Amino acid sequence: MVEVTNDVSLKVENLNSQVGEFRLKNISFELPVGEVLSILGPSGSGKTVLLRTLAGLNKTESGAIIFGDERIEKYSPRDRKVGFVFQNYAIFPHLDTKLNLGFPLYIGGKKKKEVYKIAIKAAEELDGLPNYLELKPDELPEGMKQLIAFGREKLHDCRLLLLDEPLSQLDRKLHVEMRALLKRFIKELGKTTIAVFSDPEDALSVSDYLAILDDGELLQFGETFDVYQNPSNLKVMELTSRLGLNTIDVEIKGGNVLNKLKVDKEDGSYKLCFRPEEIAIKDEGLEVQTVESHIYDSSHNLVECDFHGKPIRLLVHKNVPEKFNFIPTNPKYY
Numbered sequence: 621m622v623e624v625t626n627d628v629s630l631k632v633e634n635l636n637s638q639v640g641e642f643r644l645k646n647i648s649f650e651l652p653v654g655e656v657l658s659i660l661g662p663s664g665s666g667k668t669v670l671l672r673t674l675a676g677l678n679k680t681e682s683g684a685i686i687f688g689d690e691r692i693e694k695y696s697p698r699d700r701k702v703g704f705v706f707q708n709y710a711i712f713p714h715l716d717t718k719l720n721l722g723f724p725l726y727i728g729g730k731k732k733k734e735v736y737k738i739a740i741k742a743a744e745e746l747d748g749l750p751n752y753l754e755l756k757p758d759e760l761p762e763g764m765k766q767l768i769a770f771g772r773e774k775l776h777d778c779r780l781l782l783l784d785e786p787l788s789q790l791d792r793k794l795h796v797e798m799r800a801l802l803k804r805f806i807k808e809l810g811k812t813t814i815a816v817f818s819d820p821e822d823a824l825s826v827s828d829y830l831a832i833l834d835d836g837e838l839l840q841f842g843e844t845f846d847v848y849q850n851p852s853n854l855k856v857m858e859l860t861s862r863l864g865l866n867t868i869d870v871e872i873k874g875g876n877v878l879n880k881l882k883v884d885k886e887d888g889s890y891k892l893c894f895r896p897e898e899i900a901i902k903d904e905g906l907e908v909q910t911v912e913s914h915i916y917d918s919s920h921n922l923v924e925c926d927f928h929g930k931p932i933r934l935l936v937h938k939n940v941p942e943k944f945n946f947i948p949t950n951p952k953y954y
């Protein structure tokens with residue numbers, strides 16, 4: 621018997637699913653009502669398979685998917701009341717924006733005229749979309765297609781919204797604009813949402829919770845900030861590091877590392893891991909020499925440095941000299 625508390629929206633328990641040779645293995649997590657979960661993982665780790673299994677498009681081999689107080693893993697996709705925005709938006713080339721937007725209502729049996737009326741009203745709440753209502757997808761800018769796909773879910777009577785790489789088709793500038801819009805849209809919609817991202821920056825900025833998948837296994841699940849601050853292993857830290865990750869082989873002896881850093885760990889060999897942006901310039905820290913410098917923003921450079929013959933990457937203020945000392949502010953030892 622699975623116990624569910626009232627504020628748990630979605631509970632996934634020991635979920636197993638198989639497609640071809642690939643297996644999702646014993647996935648378990650709980651997501652409170654109205655929260656946003658991002659799934660991050662390398663290519664082929666099973667992110668889409670997990671979304672499709674939740675939506676009922678892949679069969680659940682064993683385990684439970686519980687929504688509110690209902691077990692839904694045996695329900696058909698339609699009965700699960702799940703909205704799914706696919707990677708390619710699932711926009712129909714022969715339909716204009718109004719009908720693409722109102723598609724869930726149209727296939728639900730509403731008359732075209734009525735669908736148009738509702739779609740026009742919905743478009744008014746989405747910046748810029750009203751100007752494109754009469755156009756077909758191949759006449760639309762990429763960002764507008766995306767907006768239709770999101771907007772459609774507004775008209776969909778779904779209780780769980782699934783988004784598969786919602787920002788992947790966009791160029792850099794549009795990507796950043798649409799990320800902000802997506803965040804606003806999800807919050808306004810107020811539905812429990814699960815989104816797959818390949819860019820950690822997207823996942824970190826959009827979600828309340830983070831799930832890290834690798835080879836069909838859930839490596840870590842938790843509130844986004846907690847997972848980011850306390851990755852349970854090297855892989856999780858790598859996947860949540862937007863500027864890459866520095867790793868240095870070190871020996872810990874009597875709580876000392878490299879004669880400069882203190883740590884409360886048993887003696888032994890470890891990998892010291894830290895993100896380029898999680899450092900502080902300190903005279904008593906580790907000395908490095910800049911080899912190459914790239915402008916990051918108006919006040920910071922991303923510098924490639926030499927540390928005892930090993931290349932490391934650090935985000936520093938642009939006034940930092942070529943030779944400087946630093947300490948990692950959130951180091952992890954694995």
Ligand SMILES: Nc1ncnc2c1ncn2[C@@H]1O[C@H](COP(=O)(O)OP(=O)(O)OP(=O)(O)O)[C@@H](O)[C@H]1O
Pocket residue numbers: 639640641642661662663664665666667668669670818
């Ligand atoms: N219908 C299918 N039949 C056989 N194998 C499949 C099927 N769908 C997915 N797979 C395999 O399952 C594994 C996981 O695929 P999935 O698409 O979930 O990865 P992903 O994490 O979403 O990757 P990406 O970031 O590249 O989209 C892959 O090895 C893929 O080849």
